[in-house]
Amino acid sequence: MSEVSIDIHRDGTEVTESLRRDVREGLSARPKWLPSKWFYDATGSELFDRITTLPEYYPTRAEREILARRATEITATSGMRTLVELGSGSSEKTRLLLAAGTAHGTLREFVPLDVSSSALSASARAVAAEYPRVAVHGVVGDFTAHLETLPGSAPRLVAFLGGTIGNLVPAERAKFLASVRAVLGSGEWLLLGTDLVKDTDTLLHAYDDSRGVTAEFNRNVLRVVNTHLGADFDPSAFDHVAHWDDCREWIEMRLAARRPMTVSIPDADLTVRFERGEYVRTEISAKFRPEGVRAELADAGFAVRRWWTDRKGRFGVCLAQVRD
8 A cells, every 4th residue: 555645724613614605695595506516425426426326317327438548548648747637526537647657657646635524635645545546635625625635646637537627607617727737837737628509418327317316316405505604404305406597608506495495504603594496505416518618728828638438428527738
């Protein structure tokens, strides 16, 4: 088993204060909203892992197909010495890159970053046991706030997979990509996974599965608010809704109140009233076109060196390099 170290940049106090700010702002807005990062306590991480195995949820399989075919090329092209994964979760797909990097002989360190300390700790130790020649340096943090803390020797490859960039609105994406560019040196790399625009039925089924796992995942954000801020949300009083916004080309996940209700959130000093049918937007998941991905990366200072899709053209992965 290789060496494992974990840096913690989000302790319990910081997490609670950040959640309190988001709850006050989001649940006082019209329409109401909550950031999707609050899905991911231990229960939420487990539910999302289940989602990735559902027959309707194609993104994980499509991205894995690309990585399985291209991991050796990614490793050889980048020459990565350090692999950084943002929003690492269980790091399942990343093992394809770890295996290729180990076989290539250049990879020395793996740096997973995740908001969930429990998920990060478990996956870091699993990777260390599986790849004993690769040092594992985990970071508990938020990829929108703690990128400057990322360790590792150059050349680094930052992997941002799963289409997670689609959870950011365009202005947030621009800020995020610029922040990644700012922490990378000349010639370093970004590996970006993007879900592509496709027929509406396929998209909606991916976010509203027949087994109801996505619905439970969506409602988990209310349980997180209950646990950390003493709220009295009844998650069963909210319907899970997946909505396709054709103009913005993104999926919105919503929680719609089944009845009028008043929710008390004492640790945020907030009382929230809901009309029947009123919703909270809990996630957006933007879908992309190749030319749009290239343009956003160029604006942030990256040049796309490789672009791949799965055989059905559902998902895109690009390898981009910092421009001098």
